[in-house]
Every structure is written in structure tokens, then in C-alpha cells.
Amino acid sequence: MEAFFDRIWTVVVPERVRLFLWLVAHQVIMTNVERKRRHIGDSDVCVVCKGDFETIIHTLRDCPAMAGIWERIVPQRKRQAFFDKSLLVWLYDNLLAREVVANVPWATTFAMAVWWGWKWRCGNVFGENNKCQDRVKFVKDLAAEVWSANQAVGVRTGVRTRVERQVGWQAPMLGWCRLNTDGASQGNPGPASAGGVIRDHNGRWLCGFALNIGRCTAPLAEFWGVYYGLVMAWEKRVSQLEIEVDSELVVGFFKKGISNAHPLVFLVRLCHGFLSKDWSVRIVHVYREANRLADGLANFVFSLSLGFHLFDLVPPSLETVLWEDEIGLTRPRDVRL
Ligand SMILES: [Zn+2]
Incomplete structure (x- = not known):
């Protein structure tokens, strides 16, 4: 009440x-x-x-x-x-x-x-x-x-100076696949994980993964997510891939590059290596409300053993999130004007 x-x-x-x-x-x-x-x-x-x-x-x-x-x-x-x-x-x-x-x-x-x-x-x-x-x-x-x-x-x-906008996951264009990835670190640095999912233009699950990393920082976890997502998409022979992440830092490093002295340089370079292959890849920043499935995978893996876990099907605890994305459910978010 x-x-x-x-x-x-x-x-x-x-x-x-x-x-x-x-x-x-x-x-x-x-x-x-x-x-x-x-x-x-x-x-x-x-x-x-x-x-x-x-x-x-x-x-x-x-x-x-x-x-x-x-x-x-x-x-x-x-x-x-x-x-x-x-x-x-x-x-x-x-x-x-x-x-x-x-x-x-x-x-x-x-x-x-x-x-x-x-x-x-x-x-x-x-x-x-x-x-x-x-x-x-x-x-x-x-x-x-x-x-x-x-x-x-x-x-x-x-x-x-903020307005409420409806934000939700949107399926990619016909012919494109969408990779959503996310990384999490409880404590930054602390126990960390990453997760990702590839879906087609109908919002159908193609494959997903999650990584129980151990201890690391949040940006590193984010990049592990993108890296493994790229590996997975490449192995699935995806030819047009759109990556969505909710970290502006990650998008920035992808688009502007990274200095040699930066501690993340090895991983960013690994990811860049994938961009030069024979496929179309673009990366965009989305709000967390549009990245809930990747976030769910990253959190889910804390309950699993250390290392990489591949999911051919969506884990049952995340079925609802997948379904909500598929039907285009949106959530309100305060967006800076
Ligand atoms: Zn009456």
C-alpha cells in the first residue's frame, strides 16, 4: 500500500x-x-x-x-x-x-x-x-x-534532465546474427564471470556460453565475454554479426583502439584479430535492459565450475528472459537527455 x-x-x-x-x-x-x-x-x-x-x-x-x-x-x-x-x-x-x-x-x-x-x-x-x-x-x-x-x-x-524511455532487446536485421555479451565482477577485482548468446533475426537461440573466470576486474571480464562470443560466432560460421554490450568502455576500445601500455591490450588485440577476418562484424552499446540474457548467463555461471560452459539450449532459469526478448518486452529506463 x-x-x-x-x-x-x-x-x-x-x-x-x-x-x-x-x-x-x-x-x-x-x-x-x-x-x-x-x-x-x-x-x-x-x-x-x-x-x-x-x-x-x-x-x-x-x-x-x-x-x-x-x-x-x-x-x-x-x-x-x-x-x-x-x-x-x-x-x-x-x-x-x-x-x-x-x-x-x-x-x-x-x-x-x-x-x-x-x-x-x-x-x-x-x-x-x-x-x-x-x-x-x-x-x-x-x-x-x-x-x-x-x-x-x-x-x-x-x-x-532525464526522461523515461522504454528499452528492450530488438532482433537484428534479416541475415544478421546478434551476439549479446556481458561480464561481471563481484568486487572488481573479485570473483568474475562472463556470458554471451547468439540469436538470429527471429530472436531464436542459436548458442550461448558462460565463463566462470575466477578473480579479475570488470573490464577484463567484459572483454573475455566479447572474445569468447567472437570465437563462438566464428565457429558457427556466422557471416554477419552484430555485437551488443552494455559497457561503453568495451565499445570505446573496439572503435578507437587501445594503447600498448594498457593492461587489457592483449585481449583487445585478440578481439581485433577477429574483426579483420572475412565477415561483417559491428559492435554497439546498448542499455542493460537490452542485454538481460547475457547478464543472466554471466550471473548463472557463478553456480557452475570454473571455466567455459557451452549451452546449446537456453538454461531453464533463463527461459523467461529469452521469451521476453523474443516478444519484444521493454522496460522503462531513465535516460539522460
Ligand atoms: Zn451509472
Whole structure:
């Protein structure tokens, strides 16, 4: 519940909307059911549709006046669950949702629709006779406006120099294979490992590996990951390979080279040796959210013996990560503007 109330105060909507959400979450907004319970009203029936008890969830979601609007705002695959939830679960799930729909965080659109649904009801403007503009468009436009104003304020004042972006693994182009590698060192230097996976343009697992290195630094572990990944891809006769790593250091050494005095020079040179072979290889930096499978392999190998481990199939504990990558699941990440 603490996360829930915290969230209410951080949803990107005007303050009065947050206050309203807070009141809804405490179930203290006034409906006919509540009026009758307190003996300040005779009827507990909905004033708008007259077809059901006027509970909070009825006024905000189920009353046909609102349900029709929600049906056009909520993505179809989510609709059933959306209408099945009880009030608090409904609020919780929608306000904590990290999805972005039409470039606006879903929580913002949701909160604006809840607020305006309430305002329309209180103004008694539902019904046949009002000359209503398109309420769905109204809510969507307003949510987009609120969101873009929030970001613009941040840019102007320098308060928000970071924005939330959805980041996830993306399959390579047709004809290319993707190598994701990662290295980890617990303590830097400390017990270290590396892992990598090669997938095709459908996101299917071709092969993977993990290396329980023993003690070394994090950059060294990263490079062992890239090196073994290159070896594996070359042996699999991959002709076009795109490498993704979440270490900017590694990408930098690949692209700009490395001085002879650097302790990593031997390994960087080994990797460079592969680049001059007869194939196309490129390396790019990705955020960790796009490199979860390699990260998972590198962590998984801590439970295995020292040395190199080859995986023809994804280890069962990482099946979910592979699947999430395959379907293109993204996660929010604060990205510096
Ligand atoms: Zn109703």
C-alpha cells in the first residue's frame, strides 16, 4: 500500500488530479451509495444510467457513460482484465503500469480519464442532450498535453534532465546474427564471470556460453565475454554479426583502439584479430535492459565450475528472459537527455 500511495503523488498529472486519486484510493468520494449509507440521500442508484448502484467503481469505470470511453482508450488485450478488477486493484495496477501508450505513460492517461469522468458526472454532462465533443479524443489530447508540458518544464528549468524511455532487446536485421555479451565482477577485482548468446533475426537461440573466470576486474571480464562470443560466432560460421554490450568502455576500445601500455591490450588485440577476418562484424552499446540474457548467463555461471560452459539450449532459469526478448518486452529506463 505504501508503494501505491507514493505512486499517487508521483503520477504526472496536475496536483488536483493527484489529490482526487488519493481521495478515491481512500474511498471517500461521495456517491449515492455513500449518501444513502450516511442517511443524507434516499437513493443509492446511479443518477446517470439509473441501472446500477452508484458505487465508486460504478461512477469511475462501469457506468455505461464511462465504460464506453474506457473501451476506446484501453488497449483491447487489456480490456477484460481492466473491467474485472476491484476498485483498489484497478487503481493500483493502472497507476503503477509502466506502459507507454501513444507516447504518453498509461498512468497519466488513466488518471486524466478518471478525473474527467468524475468532473463530467458532477457537472451532469453525460447524456443525450449535451453537445459533446469527442470525449475520448479530449482525454487523450489532454493527457498528451500534460505529459509534454511536464517534460518541457523539466527541460527549461533543468530539473528534469532525464526522461523515461522504454528499452528492450530488438532482433537484428534479416541475415544478421546478434551476439549479446556481458561480464561481471563481484568486487572488481573479485570473483568474475562472463556470458554471451547468439540469436538470429527471429530472436531464436542459436548458442550461448558462460565463463566462470575466477578473480579479475570488470573490464577484463567484459572483454573475455566479447572474445569468447567472437570465437563462438566464428565457429558457427556466422557471416554477419552484430555485437551488443552494455559497457561503453568495451565499445570505446573496439572503435578507437587501445594503447600498448594498457593492461587489457592483449585481449583487445585478440578481439581485433577477429574483426579483420572475412565477415561483417559491428559492435554497439546498448542499455542493460537490452542485454538481460547475457547478464543472466554471466550471473548463472557463478553456480557452475570454473571455466567455459557451452549451452546449446537456453538454461531453464533463463527461459523467461529469452521469451521476453523474443516478444519484444521493454522496460522503462531513465535516460539522460
Ligand atoms: Zn451509472
